[in-house]
Amino acid sequence: MHNLRPLFISIILLFSLASPVLAQDRPNIVLIMADDMNQYGFLRSDKQVKTPNLDAFREKAITFHQAYCPAPACSPSRTAFLSGLSPHKTGKYYNGSKAWETDIMKEQETMLEWFQRAGYTTYGYGKLFHSDISKDRVARNFPNGTGKAGFGPFPDEEHRTFGSDSRFRGIQAFPDEDFPDVQNANTIIDLLKQDQEKPFFLMYGLWRPHSPYTCPQRFLDMYDVNDIEIPPGYLKNDIDDMPPIPKAYIESKGQQGEFNEIVSSEQKWKEYLKGYFASYSFADYNIGRVLEALESSQFAKNTIIIVTSDNGFHMGEKDRFDKNSLWEQSAITPMVIYMPSSIQPGKVCTAPVNLLDLYPTFVDFGANGINPHKPIDGRSIRPLLEDPNTNWKHPSITYFGKNWVSIRSEKYRYITYPDGGEELYDHTRDPWELNNLAGLKKYKKVKSQLKKHVPGQMLEAIPGRWTKMINGIVTGVAETE
Numbered sequence: 001m002h003n004l005r006p007l008f009i010s011i012i013l014l015f016s017l018a019s020p021v022l023a024q025d026r027p028n029i030v031l032i033m034a035d036d037m038n039q040y041g042f043l044r045s046d047k048q049v050k051t052p053n054l055d056a057f058r059e060k061a062i063t064f065h066q067a068y069c070p071a072p073a074c075s076p077s078r079t080a081f082l083s084g085l086s087p088h089k090t091g092k093y094y095n096g097s098k099a100w101e102t103d104i105m106k107e108q109e110t111m112l113e114w115f116q117r118a119g120y121t122t123y124g125y126g127k128l129f130h131s132d133i134s135k136d137r138v139a140r141n142f143p144n145g146t147g148k149a150g151f152g153p154f155p156d157e158e159h160r161t162f163g164s165d166s167r168f169r170g171i172q173a174f175p176d177e178d179f180p181d182v183q184n185a186n187t188i189i190d191l192l193k194q195d196q197e198k199p200f201f202l203m204y205g206l207w208r209p210h211s212p213y214t215c216p217q218r219f220l221d222m223y224d225v226n227d228i229e230i231p232p233g234y235l236k237n238d239i240d241d242m243p244p245i246p247k248a249y250i251e252s253k254g255q256q257g258e259f260n261e262i263v264s265s266e267q268k269w270k271e272y273l274k275g276y277f278a279s280y281s282f283a284d285y286n287i288g289r290v291l292e293a294l295e296s297s298q299f300a301k302n303t304i305i306i307v308t309s310d311n312g313f314h315m316g317e318k319d320r321f322d323k324n325s326l327w328e329q330s331a332i333t334p335m336v337i338y339m340p341s342s343i344q345p346g347k348v349c350t351a352p353v354n355l356l357d358l359y360p361t362f363v364d365f366g367a368n369g370i371n372p373h374k375p376i377d378g379r380s381i382r383p384l385l386e387d388p389n390t391n392w393k394h395p396s397i398t399y400f401g402k403n404w405v406s407i408r409s410e411k412y413r414y415i416t417y418p419d420g421g422e423e424l425y426d427h428t429r430d431p432w433e434l435n436n437l438a439g440l441k442k443y444k445k446v447k448s449q450l451k452k453h454v455p456g457q458m459l460e461a462i463p464g465r466w467t468k469m470i471n472g473i474v475t476g477v478a479e480t481e
């Protein structure tokens with residue numbers, strides 16, 4: 001009798017191999033996340049950045065013109081949307097503070113952990129969580145490894161165009177194979193040629209266009225410095241109509257030094273733009289390679305594809321070459337979503353959405369009755385994917401500290417600061433947020449409507465380098481008032 005056992009096991013195995021066919025009713029999901037990619041390649045009518053692959057992709061996808069990050073920097077943005085928790089509930093507002101060791105985060109089920117429990121295989125290559133998270137947790141989220149990690153290559157000291165600050169390591173060319181973005185795309189292209197037993201969630205985290213602005217030479221050759229224009233959103237003395245806290249922040253030593261150096265000559269500014277644009281086009285190239293591999297794969301008909309970034313970036317507007325601000329340039333992220341069954345290709349959606357909305361959207365599409373262990377923030381944007389013109393009354397919220405919050409409705413951006421200082425911009429007339437309307441009586445009602453979305457309770461920021469710096473600025477302003 002006992003020699004029937006292997007046969008019995010074989011039958012069981014046969015059935016378990018057959019079941020993934022059912023699982024494939026649910027879509028695969030590919031999330032492509034660039035780093036510090038602002039909207040220059042997307043929104044501007046005088047688009048200077050060349051993105052042929054993203055342009056072609058947008059023809060068959062839905063482009064969200066008002067997508068924002070939960071917090072305007074790599075680590076807090078990724079921590080929020082991958083954990084499903086808004087920064088005001090975790091205290092993770094800035095880079096350089098450890099969020100993942102807190103009790104709330106230890107207990108939180110990440111997007112990847114939920115995907116696994118819902119029957120998906122999770123893959124991730126490149127820059128994913130950023131730092132501040134343990135290797136064990138990363139390995140749990142991406143059991144197949146995370147590909148080529150790291151941040152290089154860095155140019156030698158003498159090639160640094162803008163001094164030794166790590167954010168401004170100079171513009172220089174290297175061969176394709178030196179770049180993690182190329183290596184990880186290669187890995188993904190190979191992976192997409194293989195069969196999958198289960199539906200999969202695949203994340204491709206690029207480093208570019210984040211500095212240093214190094215890329216293969218042909219991307220630098222795409223741009224002539226003489227053809228590059230200074231950003232139209234730059235206005236000298238733009239900060240004059242701001243309240244004391246943002247003014248003090250922009251004028252603080254750490255924020256100002258780089259700005260003065262880059263804008264010291266128009267040539268230098270344009271060279272900086274060229275470096276960023278070339279890195280942007282390099283990211284577009286790598287994204288295009290992965291999109292092409294997907295399109296020619298067996299998964300083309302059943303895969304949702306999202307292209308986005310963790311945050312935006314200022315190119316001199318508001319006296320900044322950085323993210324880490326609540327203004328449009330820094331808070332906005334590209335977001336293009338391809339639905340294989342969509343009847344809305346090439347459409348634009350102007351409803352304000354947030355990276356935090358991705359996790360609940362994925363749950364909406366892939367849950368199969370399995371919901372995250374604990375409540376998650378954000379809301380499913382499935383209705384907008386099915387009809388981009390859906391009436392959407394929800395603003396998008398971005399945080400830069402306790403009581404340092406921006407509420408972005410379709411029409412307005414409202415910002416409030418810890419001392420009660422306010423900004424209000426009307427995007428129908430002022431897309432560059434140059435004219436602060438917060439002090440005008442006629443906007444009192446608009447402000448109070450937007451202010452209702454500011455949470456009553458916000459956690460203190462987790463200690464860290466940025467927390468210390470921001471607290472110093474707030475205290476400094478209070479002392480002079």
Ligand SMILES: [Ca+2]
Binds near residue numbers: 035210
């Ligand atoms: Ca970033």
Ligand SMILES: [Ca+2]
Binds near residue numbers: 238241433
């Ligand atoms: Ca202004």
